[in-house]
Every structure is written in C-alpha cells, then in structure tokens.
Amino acid sequence: MAERLDGKTIGIFVAPGFEDLEFWVPVMRLREEGARVLVIGMNGDTVTGKHCLTATPDVAASDVASESLFGLVIPGGWAPDKLRRDPDVLRLVDECHTAGKTIGIICHAGWVAASAGIVRGMRFTGSRGIKDDLENAGAIWVDEPAFREGNIVWGRVVEDIPAFCRELVAAFGEQAERT
Numbered sequence: 001m002a003e004r005l006d007g008k009t010i011g012i013f014v015a016p017g018f019e020d021l022e023f024w025v026p027v028m029r030l031r032e033e034g035a036r037v038l039v040i041g042m043n044g045d046t047v048t049g050k051h052c053l054t055a056t057p058d059v060a061a062s063d064v065a066s067e068s069l070f071g072l073v074i075p076g077g078w079a080p081d082k083l084r085r086d087p088d089v090l091r092l093v094d095e096c097h098t099a100g101k102t103i104g105i106i107c108h109a110g111w112v113a114a115s116a117g118i119v120r121g122m123r124f125t126g127s128r129g130i131k132d133d134l135e136n137a138g139a140i141w142v143d144e145p146a147f148r149e150g151n152i153v154w155g156r157v158v159e160d161i162p163a164f165c166r167e168l169v170a171a172f173g174e175q176a177e178r179t
Contacts, residue, residue, distance in 0.1 A: 003034025004173045008070040011038045013089060013112070014057055017078030020049035021158050022106050026073050029165045033172070040064055042086045050077050061088035066095035071172060076107025076127060076157075084115035094118060097151065102175050104168045106155030110134050113152070123147070125154045151175075 010030055014023060027037050041047065041057025048054050072093065074080065083089045093116040096103055105113055110126040111133060113119050120138030131141050145160035146153065146167045153171050155164030 003032070004176055005030065005070075005169075006034035007036075008034075008172070008176060009036045009038050009068060010071050010073065010172065011040045011064065011069045011092070012073040012075065013040050013061075013079070013083055014047055014055045014075070015042055015079035015082040016047045017082070018047065018049045018055065018075050019077030019079070019107060019158065020051040020053040021161055022075035022077065022109075022155075023049065023055060024053065025161050026075070026104065026165055026168060029169060030073070030172070033169055035070070035172070038064070038069070040089075040092070042082065042089065047079075061086055061092055064088075064092060066092050066099065066101075069096060069101065071102035071104070071175065072096050073104040073168070074106070074109035074112050076109045078108070080108045080111040084112045090116045100151050102151055102153060102168070102171045104153045104155070104164065104171075106161070106164050107157050110139075110154075114139070118152075122152070123149045123154075124152075125156045127157055 046056040097118045107127045114137035124139045146155045146163035
C-alpha cells in the first residue's frame with residue numbers, strides 16, 4: 001500500500017542539545033507515512049540530545065538545496081540556539097518558507113524561524129521561554145498545543161508532540177495532494 005508521502009524528502013535539523021523526542025518522534029512518524037527523512041546538521045558530526053540519544057546528520061546544511069526538499073522540521077531543545085547562527089540553516093528555512101513548503105516548528109525551534117526573518121505578523125506557539133523573543137520579532141503568541149499558520153505547523157512543547165505530529169502529517173499530506 002502506498003503511503004501519502006512516498007518519494008517525498010523532508011529535511012529535519014539536528015544540532016547538539018536537540019530535544020530527543022521532538023526529533024525522533026517526527027522522524028519515525030514521517031517515515032511511517034513513506035517520507036525519506038533527511039537529517040540535516042551544521043556538519044556531519046554525530047550529536048547528542050538533551051536526554052543522551054544521538055543522531056548523525058546525513059548531510060550538512062551547506063550541501064542542501066531547498067529545491068531538493070519537500071519541507072522541513074525543526075525540533076526544539078537547546079539545538080535551535082546553535083542552528084539559528086548557521087547561515088545555511090537560515091537560508092534553507094527562508095527558501096522553503098518562500099516556496100510555500102510545509103515547515104514544522106516545535107518548542108524552542110521558533111528561534112530559528114525568528115532568525116530567518118519569517119515570523120513577523122504570524123501567530124506562533126512554542127516554549128514560553130521564547131515567547132518574548134518571538135513577540136519582539138513581530139509574531140503573535142498563541143497558547144495552543146499545535147496549529148497551522150500559513151505553511152508553518154507550530155507545536156508547543158514535548159507533551160504536545162502527538163498534536164504536533166497529527167497537524168504536521170496532515171499539512172504534508174495536503175501539500176502532496178496539491179503537487
């Protein structure tokens with residue numbers, strides 16, 4: 001039986017201190033739907049998450065063309081504070097956003113979206129720890145587990161991963177139907 005995301009390459013960022021569940025659960029969920037999940041790092045080094053799980057990037061952000069991606073996922077944890085300093089990460093986020101591709105953002109990952117300059121005037125959710133930062137970037141705080149705003153799927157925190165994944169898979173599925 002064909003899955004709705006067969007043949008679609010979805011990038012997911014990883015960096016030291018990633019939130020283990022916010023990375024691994026979407027990876028597994030998207031693979032269940034048939035997606036090829038491309039793990040994108042700042043380089044090729046294996047990194048350790050907040051709770052000691054590891055992940056090894058398939059490729060560095062500098063070697064990824066946004067045209068090769070169906071969409072992106074940005075997990076939270078401490079990793080977004082590192083990812084938002086990488087110009088190639090910000091380029092991919094901006095280019096995917098501009099192209100209208102689905103981007104999943106959960107917890108502290110909103111920092112990456114703010115640094116990429118894509119949140120002004122947009123509703124967002126995430127960890128309360130980034131609320132002021134995103135409001136200062138021009139976004140509007142919404143305290144909900146998960147929702148879509150344009151082509152972005154926002155998720156609040158670890159406890160909201162089921163709602164985030166449901167919304168993420170639905171958004172990617174709808175995008176697949178349109179293409």
